[in-house]
Amino acid sequence: MVKFIDHCCDGIRQLRPYEAGKPISQIEREFGLTDVIKLASNENPLGPSPKALAAMRAELDGIALYPDGNAFALKQALAAKHGVGTDRITVGSGSDHLLELVARAFLGPGRSAVISRYAFAIYAIVTQGASAELKVAAANPPAHPTQPYGHDLEAILALIDATTRVVFIANPNNPTGTWLGRAALERFIARVPPTVLVLVDEAYVEYVEQPEYPDCSRWLDRFPNLVVTRTFSKAYGLAGVRVGYALASAEVTDLINRVRLAFNPNALGQAGAVAALDDAAHLRATLELNRAGMAQLAAGFDRLGLPRIPSVCNFHTVDVGRPGREVFDALLRQGVIVRPVDNYGLATHLRISVGRPEHNDRLLAALGKVLGKALGRDAGAGG
């Protein structure tokens, strides 16, 4: 009998698959529940822009035809948004796809990528999937005054060597919600050897309100080794149709595009994304709802006495003080899906996305019940 594991690529043998947020339908089926809510994948509780929905419905009529492989309309819209030529834009099926394309184009056996501990899990998967070596830098300590568990740029720099081709930086990072300021990130990129790509993943850029937070897409002219990725899955509410993109120098863009198969993203995604970019009011409403939801959840976690990592995103990562996986399981039984993060080495934390106000209340009540704590001043008195 052939054992295929002996024949598959080195990196893939060691690869741990991505643990996605559980779908609502699965939990309803498994636990015989109805009315399950999902606060597990940092999706937009408002959904996409009505303009995006209308554009996708209209697109359905043409669905027998392949999409525009060069995504003309989407690239035009993105070029206008960022003030760059379309020769600097690569579109794909979610920004995960772009991460994979960068790994395919630049990593491989004998090469390495550097990430921070607690960095978004996909970086490890695409690196190992390319059979390259993954170097993991120590993160800020839990007692760090402003960015506990955040990226330590000095530690990342120290791991770059002659084999390194890519450094993945999540700004802000998921699952920690931590972020890097303009001066520190700019200095860092300037110190990375020009032969090493710095990929800055800005999946949550729309949510960040800190004045010191940099929009790295402005630095593309200065740093030919910079790649910035963005997504329509988070603030734009289009996770289900998978649209993301990368901005980079024309040369890097050409190389990434060589490994991209022609018809990504799909036709609905392309149409939805173009229309979503044209709805500033929906994005504003999304950010307002998120601001209120982040505060609502933070106040609830404070009342429950649960410390959290300071987050600038649309989720909180809270320390529930006992194995997070057990609390996650107990919450599933209450019909609330959150995200355990023990796979990141955060064994007592849970990552909880902002939902609609009534969903946030339901999560807080369920969490209080599961932890045996009452919400409110008489904490500890109730069951």
Ligand SMILES: *Cc1c(COP(=O)(O)O)cnc(C)c1O
């Ligand atoms: C959600 C997320 C992404 C990308 O998601 P796509 O749906 O593939 O665009 C990328 N990076 C981080 C840090 C994320 O949290």
